[in-house]
Amino acid sequence: MTNTVPETGKGVAYGLAAYTMWGSFPLYFALFEGIPAWEVLIHRVIWSCLFLAVVISLLRRWLPVTAALKQPKNLGFVLGCSVFIAANWGIYIYAVETRHVLQASLGYFLTPLVNVAMGLLILGERISRLQVVAVVMAGVAILYQFFLLGELPWITLALAFSFGTYGxxxxxxxxxxLSGLFVETLLLLPLGLLTLVWLSSQNLSHFTESAYSTLLLLSSGAVTAIPLLAFAGAARRLKLSTVGFLMYINPTIQFLIALYIFHEPLSTAKLLSFVMIWVALALYSWSAWVGRARTV
Structure with a gap:
């Protein structure tokens, strides 16, 4: 018990930091206007890899990395993480650039439900009846939004399932x-470098277009790696359902940015579905708090 409680506290702190930073990312990726989302993604891979290599060197943490790379047969799950997080970020950057941040926020509202479902069905985790009610209520609200959209919200679905599977x-x-995130990024590095070489050979690269674009693309490594590091720390210390619960911080911030900064349209009916989700979140939070108090 003495070891579990501090680790859980650290996990919650890491989760709060990760999701707050992610929630603010529409403001950052809006700066990349004119640069295709997939090009931003490959620079994120390249410079994140370099940034993480520096961090690992400073902390002298190369031993677990080299041990993992010496056993390529055991890298299947890591490769899966690489693919799903790359897909998630590519779609997310596209959503911001095309001003579909409300749809992106809906995707991240849906992700905790995917996390809870996977925790229950695959990992055998349990949640209380009231938490089940909360999850069902949020699910009804999301289905209500799907109906209002009148079309398949592919951005929402892709973001939810790619990040849920990554978790x-x-x-x-x-x-x-730290080691896991570096290996994930390292596995994508060859593809990123090959794509950058091809872009340069075709004079399609925005990297050297101006000092502004160069610095912006360089910054994508550290800026996007830091919250991923925090998320990895949370995922290893918390139940998947708890990670999913904290996830609501991210889409709430995105929702506010989309509404008040990007001025994306929001009808009264869509707002009602968001309110239903927030009520479900309140129920989930209260139930989790009561359950924790009973175990202390």
Whole structure:
């Protein structure tokens, strides 16, 4: 008990930090206007890899990395994490650039439900009856929004399932947060470098277009790696359902940015569905708090 409680506290702190930073990312990725989302993604891979290599060197943490790379047969889950997080970020950057931040926020509202479902069905985690009611209520609200959209909200669905699957696979990876994230990024590095070389050969690269674009693309490494590090630390210390609960911080911030800064349209009916989700979140939070108080 003495070891579990501090680790849980650290996990919550890491989760809060990660989701607050992610929630603010529409403001950051809006700066990349004119640069295709997939090009931003490959620079994120390249410079994140370099940034993480520097961090690992400073902390002298190369031993678990080299040990993992010496056993390529055991990198299946890590490769899965690489693919799903790359897909998630590519779609997310596209959503911001095309001003579909409300749809992106809906995707991240849906992700905790995916996390809870995977926790229950795959990992055998349990939640209380009141938490089940909360999850069902949020699910009804999301289905209500799907109906109002009048079309398949592919951005929402892709973001939810790609990040939910990433969270599940990350719990299967035995590497610590920093080492795991570096290996994930390292596996994508060859593809990123090849794509950058091709872009340069075709004079399509925005990297050297101006000092502004160069610095902006360089910054994508550290800016996007830091919250991923925090998330990895949370995922290893918390139940998947708890990670999913904290996830609501991210889309709430995105929702406010989309509404008050990007001025995306929001009808009264859509607002009602968001309110239903927030009520469900309140129920989930209260139930989790009561359950924790009974175990202390």
């Amino acid at each position: 599940l696979l990350r719990k299967k990876v035995e590497l610590d947060g």
